[in-house]
Amino acid sequence: MATVAAGETVMAGAPSFVERRTEASPGAVAVSGTRCRCDACRMSFHVVQAPVPVVCPFCQARLTAEPVAIRPWTPEPEGVVGAKSVHEGYKSLAKGIALILSVVGIAMLAIAIFIKLSNLTYFWYQPWVNLYSIAVGAFILSRFIIAAFYVAPPDVGFQPTAAVIIAGRNEGDSIGKTIGRIYAEGYPHDRLEVIVVNDGSTDNTLDEMLAAQGRHHGLVVVDFEENKGKRHGMAIGALLARSEFLIYVDSDSFLLPGAIHKILQGLADPTVAAVAGHTDVENVSVNALTKMQDVRYFVSYRVMKAAESVFGAVSCCPGCFSAYRKSCVLNVLDRWLHQRFLGRYCTYGDDRSLTNYLLKDYRILYDDEALATTIVPEKWGKYIRQQARWKRSWVREMLFAGRWMWKKHPMAVISWYAMTVLPLIAPLIMFHALVLGPLLYHRPAGFYIGGVLLVTLLWSFFYLEKTGRPHWWTGFLFTITYALFFSWQGYYSLLTVRKTHWGTR
Helix, strand or coil: CECCCCCEEECCCCCCEEEECCCCCCCCCCCEEEEEEECCCCEEEEECCCCEECECCCCCCECEEEEEECCCCCCCCCCCCCCCCHHHHCCCCCHHHHHHHHHHHHHHHHHHHHHHHHHHHCHHHCHHHHHHHHHHHHHHHHHHHHHCCCCCCCCCCCCCCEEEEEEECCCCCCHHHHHHHHHHCCCCHHHEEEEEEEECCCCCHHHHHHHHHHHCCCCEEEEECCCCCHHHHHHHHHHHCCCCEEEEECCCEEECCCHHHHHHHHHHCCCEEEEEEEEEECCCCCCHHHHHHHHHHHHHHHHHHHHHHHCCECCCCCCCEEEEEHHHHHHHHHHHHCCEECCEECCCCHHHHHHHHHHCCCEEEEEEEEEEEECCCCCHHHHHHHHHHHHHHHHHHHHHHCCCHHHCCHHHHHHHHHHHHHHHHHHHHHHHHHHHHHHHCCCCCHHHHHHHHHHHHHHHHHHHHHHCCHHHHHHHHHHHHHHHHHHHHHHHHHHCCCCCCCCCC
16 A cells, blocks of 8 residues: 555645645546545545545554545435425414414413512412522523524625534434535535544445545545544544534534525624524424424524523534534644543533533524524434433533633523523422422412413414424423423433443444
8 A cells, every 4th residue: 555645745734635636627527536544543534536634633643545446426315406494394374373472472471470470479488499480480581582682693795614524323324415415505615625424333324425425526534443432523524624614513414505604604703613503303293202302492592592692602502503613623622522521531412512612712603594404313212312411411511611601791691500500400399399299288289380381382382483383282292201201310310420321322
């Protein structure tokens, strides 16, 4: 094997890469690519028209290189051509119905305020329950009020170079569509890099990546021969990228037309380090569980993240679709990649963790006009494991960010600490209100239950008014399952916070 393939020259100012010199006319089809390998890190780089790496970005060892045949062209997977905006799936409600929902929403807000004021009258009968109820009511009402002032980052025509990075393990069923949608969404290809990382998959994920490279010769395929973890996949993409900005997309998420251009607009402001896009559920029509997650996703973005974005303090840029300023990421990359908690390396919660490292010194925004969809769990077992993993990362990052979050905007600080404390005590309050109160003190639980159902109705009506989708009622399914199980899962996550197993791969 040759160390550097013949006919290639080192790029000026970039000693880690070489650039293939080609005499082919524009539009000509390349007939071969290059496979570079790092024996120490047990990983390979497959390139066709992209610059060929010379040294390993991780260990800096010189790579061996050999020419390889590229895969023949195959059609794009189903769902790539003709992708439509998720907003086209929303239904406009009749003006009369929308007016009724608005009136009902205002009435519910008034009732909620009345209930909270009533709690003050009878405060000392159940002080802890009432204090919690008032705090939750104030928090939720504040989210809607603040979110009403949210404005998406304006389109200022910002069109920098951008690298889309996808790290996936055992995603053979979706990765081809994910890649195809990136190339089809409309961003100029001369300003776009796409880097995909196979994280030691045991299915056909690598084959699908190489097949996509046969369709898109600019695609860079990185193959980890053994599982290293998603952080390493994200990190290798950041180190390989030559672009000014990084866009991370999950291997089971799909960009909508114009998504890349729009998500980059917020980054035209140099004080902004990252922007979270808006993601809806791709497989929403499968069953009640996926419909429930669709309601939850929408509200968490359009209310919670929108409210956080008003103060430039979005607490988590989701892995499914978010953009970052590369210089900021590289500044924290080593600390983030090797983050440890209670003596163990952190192997999940990479999105919330990276957000926290950047939020300490920069602003982070949300753009509800940068659109994508993602596949969510369709079975309760996988959903439960996913939620346990998310809660463990939430506990870990809560302890990390709590040390400096108080320095941010006062409204952002109050919101963040409320989101930290209230979920931890929620199960105890529910147990007192639903079990101890009726059994020991003969206090009916109807008042508490009524407040919870009122809040759920508020969330659900908001979803219905904005989307017109008929499964708004699944918001109540979320409330019931949260009260009976998922709120308690937080304590399990606390007890098992040192676990590093992903759980859904």
